[in-house]
Amino acid sequence: MSLTMYSASVPVFQRMLGNMLNWLDKAEAHAVARKFDSGNYVGLRLAPDMLPFGRQIQIASDGAKGCVARLAGIDVPKWDDTEATLAELRARVARTLDYVQGFDAGQIDGSEGREILLPTRQGDPLRFTGEAYLKHFVLPNFYFHATTTYALLRHAGVELGKRDYLGAA
Amino acid sequence: MSLTMYSASVPVFQRMLGNMLNWLDKAEAHAVARKFDSGNYVGLRLAPDMLPFGRQIQIASDGAKGCVARLAGIDVPKWDDTEATLAELRARVARTLDYVQGFDAGQIDGSEGREILLPTRQGDPLRFTGEAYLKHFVLPNFYFHATTTYALLRHAGVELGKRDYLGAA
Numbered sequence: 001m002s003l004t005m006y007s008a009s010v011p012v013f014q015r016m017l018g019n020m021l022n023w024l025d026k027a028e029a030h031a032v033a034r035k036f037d038s039g040n041y042v043g044l045r046l047a048p049d050m051l052p053f054g055r056q057i058q059i060a061s062d063g064a065k066g067c068v069a070r071l072a073g074i075d076v077p078k079w080d081d082t083e084a085t086l087a088e089l090r091a092r093v094a095r096t097l098d099y100v101q102g103f104d105a106g107q108i109d110g111s112e113g114r115e116i117l118l119p120t121r122q123g124d125p126l127r128f129t130g131e132a133y134l135k136h137f138v139l140p141n142f143y144f145h146a147t148t149t150y151a152l153l154r155h156a157g158v159e160l161g162k163r164d165y166l167g168a169a
Numbered sequence: 170m171s172l173t174m175y176s177a178s179v180p181v182f183q184r185m186l187g188n189m190l191n192w193l194d195k196a197e198a199h200a201v202a203r204k205f206d207s208g209n210y211v212g213l214r215l216a217p218d219m220l221p222f223g224r225q226i227q228i229a230s231d232g233a234k235g236c237v238a239r240l241a242g243i244d245v246p247k248w249d250d251t252e253a254t255l256a257e258l259r260a261r262v263a264r265t266l267d268y269v270q271g272f273d274a275g276q277i278d279g280s281e282g283r284e285i286l287l288p289t290r291q292g293d294p295l296r297f298t299g300e301a302y303l304k305h306f307v308l309p310n311f312y313f314h315a316t317t318t319y320a321l322l323r324h325a326g327v328e329l330g331k332r333d334y335l336g337a338a
Contacts, residue, residue, distance in 0.1 A: 003172055003281055003300055012304055046215070047323045112172055131172055135181055140335055143312035144319075151320060154216045166309055 005071060005112060006105040009134055013064040016146055017097040019167040020057070023153055023160055024090045030158045031086070038086040044152045053152045055081070057089045060145035061096040067138040068100050070116050071130050072107040174240060174281060175274035178303055182233040185315055186266040188336040189226070192322055192329055193259045199327045200255070207255040213321045222321045224250070226258045229314035230265040236307040237269050239285050240299050241276040 001007070031038035042054040051059070058081045069076040077099075083089045111130035118126040118133070128137060150165050170176070200207035211223040220228070227250045238245040246268075252258045280299035287295040287302070297306060319334050 001281055001300065003174055003177060003303075005172055007300070008172055008177060008304060012308075015305055016309065046320050050320075050323060112170055131170065131176070134172075135177060136184055137335065139181075139308065140185065140312055140315075141331075143309055144316045144331075144334060146309075147313045147316035148320065150313075151215050151219075151317065154219060162310075162313075165313060166306065 004105065004109045005130060005134065006103075006108040009067055009071065009108060009138075010100055010103055012139070013068070013100045013142070014097065015167050016142070017064065017093055017100070019164065020060070020093050020146060020149065021090060021097070022167075023150060023158070023164060024086060024093065026160060026164070027153050027156070027158045028086055028090075030156075034157075039084070041086055041152070041156060042084060042089070044156060046148060046151060046155070050148070053149065054083055054089055056145045056149045056152070057092060058083065060142055060149065061092050063138055063142040063145065064096050064100050067134065067142075068103045068108065070118075071111040071114065071134065072103055073111075073114065173274065173278045174299060174303065175272075175277040178236055178240065178277060178307075179269050179272055181308070182237070182269045182311070183266065184336050185311070186233065186262055186269070188333065189229070189262050189315060189318065190259060190266070191336075192319060192327070192333060193255060193262065195329060195333070196322050196325070196327045197255055197259075199325075203326075208253070210255055210321070210325060211253060211258070213325060215317060215320060215324070219317070222318065223252055223258055225314045225318045225321070226261060227252065229311055229318065230261050232307055232311040232314065233265050233269050236303065236311075237272045237277065239287075240280040240283065240303065241272055242280075242283065 027041055028038050042052065044053045045051070061079070065079070066076045083092050114130040116128040116130055116133040118128065120126060150160060154160055196210055197207050200209070211221065213222045214220070230248070234248070235245045252261050283299035285297045285299055285302040287297065289295060319329060323329055
């Protein structure tokens with residue numbers, strides 16, 4: 001087996017999105033045990049000028065969804081960022097997992113040289129090859145938001161460790 | 170160009186280690202401007218039971234160094250974790266960058282199926298194929314420690330943004 005654009009994207013998202021479901025389950029259990037509203041997680045921030053917990057999850061979701069759609073050359077579905085509870089954020093992660101699992105290798109393999117245009121709020125889109133987009137934009141960004149999600153839960157006292165972050169070896 | 174084990178590892182580390190040098194330069198400048206000892210960063214933690222700033226950088230360094238050596242099938246050099254100042258941590262990142270840049274595609278490509286044994290403190294090593302090691306262990310772990318380093322600097326007031334995290338597009 002050789003490394004391919006599919007094998008370096010879909011299974012990577014599957015693993016980490018599955019891990020995130022596990023973290024959110026532990027976060028819910030922690031809230032129940034400590035008798036606080038698990039909605040309290042949604043607004044937590046690592047710094048006052050960083051995005052809150054809920055946005056970290058939404059952006060991780062958008063990163064995975066946008067990556068597989070763009071590499072496959074199809075329109076990226078727009079999902080509204082309306083989640084306001086931990087259960088809704090969990091459902092967003094599960095929906096993302098379902099979405100990325102719907103792609104097969106034939107749709108994504110060979111996309112190394114595909115031109116990817118990434119819309120920006122400033123106007124001109126960012127341009128990447130498929131390979132640069134995956135390696136230097138999507139994956140570091142996806143892990144950034146996954147790690148920040150994890151760090152916020154650790155900060156909030158949820159009992160998570162590196163094994164929960166990485167998932168089954 | 171096809172995605173390969175080399176192209177999915179060495180240039181990825183190069184990019185992010187280069188970004189980290191930039192963050193550390195900004196951290197030093199921030200300390201000078203605010204008139205505090207930049208050594209104060211070294212012990213910062215996101216949570217009392219998470220590893221401090223200095224260890225985050227050392228572990229990111231070890232992740233990159235160990236990955237390229239193991240995929241190439243050579244012994245992983247042991248570097249002592251003696252860095253106690255921001256300048257020494259910066260030198261560790263620069264040394265790591267030099268090290269990973271010393272590998273060429275011929276040493277790393279084709280390592281998808283190579284058996285990787287990762288020593289653990291508990292005894293039995295973790296076993297991976299080269300591909301699973303890179304995708305599901307090294308990269309998520311490397312980005313975990315890079316993101317935590319970044320988050321600690323943001324928390325400390327260093328002016329960094331997502332562009333600094335991702336580096337030049």
